[in-house]
Amino acid sequence: MARIAGAKTTELKLYSPEAKKVSLAGSFNKWDTKALTGKKDSKGNWTVKVNLKPGKYEYKFFVDGSWVNDPRCNNCVTNSFGTQNCILEVK
Numbered sequence: 001m002a003r004i005a006g007a008k009t010t011e012l013k014l015y016s017p018e019a020k021k022v023s024l025a026g027s028f029n030k031w032d033t034k035a036l037t038g039k040k041d042s043k044g045n046w047t048v049k050v051n052l053k054p055g056k057y058e059y060k061f062f063v064d065g066s067w068v069n070d071p072r073c074n075n076c077v078t079n080s081f082g083t084q085n086c087i088l089e090v091k
Helices: none
Strands: 008-015 022-026 045-052 055-063 066-068 076-078 084-090
Touching: 008 055, 008 084, 022 045, 045 055
Parallel strands: none
Antiparallel strands: 008 045, 022 055, 055 066, 055 084, 076 084
């Protein structure tokens, strides 16, 4: 994971024990579903770490080829596809 000046390591988690592959994509990486791959623990929790500068970002998880919102996120916005993106605020 590359260090970015002024950035904070942000950790996002998703419980998905049946998933084969989970990644994180958002406005911080041009929605690249291959750039940030999660690591799965023995309980089915996936963790993705990303270095982000302070600001607001839109994001989603990409689970086995499908977009999934973060169930822990309670701040979402409507995107251009008519679905919701999660909002992450890094302070």
